[in-house]
Amino acid sequence: CAGRVDVPLLANMTEFGKGELYTVDQLANVGMNMVIFPVSLLRLAMGSADRGLDSILEHGTLEPMLGEMQHRSDLYELLDYSEYSHFDSGIFDFTLNPHITSKV
Known part of the structure; x- marks a missing residue:
C-alpha cells in the first residue's frame, strides 16, 4: 500500500473496534508514517x-x-x-x- 501512493499514510487506532490492535512498529513495517490514538487517553x-x-x-x-x-x-x-x-x-x-x- 505504501509504495502505491505518494502521500503520508496515517493509521487511526481505536480500541474496541473491529480491527486488530497493532503496535506502532508493526504499522511502520507496513508503511504507515503516522499513528494516532484519538480516544485512548480519554478512555484511560x-x-x-x-x-x-x-x-x-x-x-x-x-x-x-x-x-x-x-x-x-x-x-x-x-x-x-x-x-x-x-x-x-x-x-x-x-x-x-x-x-x-x-x-x-
Missing part, C-alpha cells in the same frame, strides 16, 4: 475516574488511589507552572484593593 482517564469514584463510594476517600494519581509537583513541572505564573503576573495583577469590602 475515564477508567481511572470510574475507579476513583468506586474508591470514594467504598472507602469515603481517594487515599487508596494516591499512587495512581499524578502528583501536583509533576503536573507543575509538566506545565512549567512557575514560568506561567511569572508570565501571568505580567498580564494581570491579582492584588485586591484594600478599600473594597465584600458583604457576606
Whole structure:
C-alpha cells in the first residue's frame, strides 16, 4: 500500500473496534508514517475516574488511589507552572484593593 501512493499514510487506532490492535512498529513495517490514538487517553482517564469514584463510594476517600494519581509537583513541572505564573503576573495583577469590602 505504501509504495502505491505518494502521500503520508496515517493509521487511526481505536480500541474496541473491529480491527486488530497493532503496535506502532508493526504499522511502520507496513508503511504507515503516522499513528494516532484519538480516544485512548480519554478512555484511560475515564477508567481511572470510574475507579476513583468506586474508591470514594467504598472507602469515603481517594487515599487508596494516591499512587495512581499524578502528583501536583509533576503536573507543575509538566506545565512549567512557575514560568506561567511569572508570565501571568505580567498580564494581570491579582492584588485586591484594600478599600473594597465584600458583604457576606
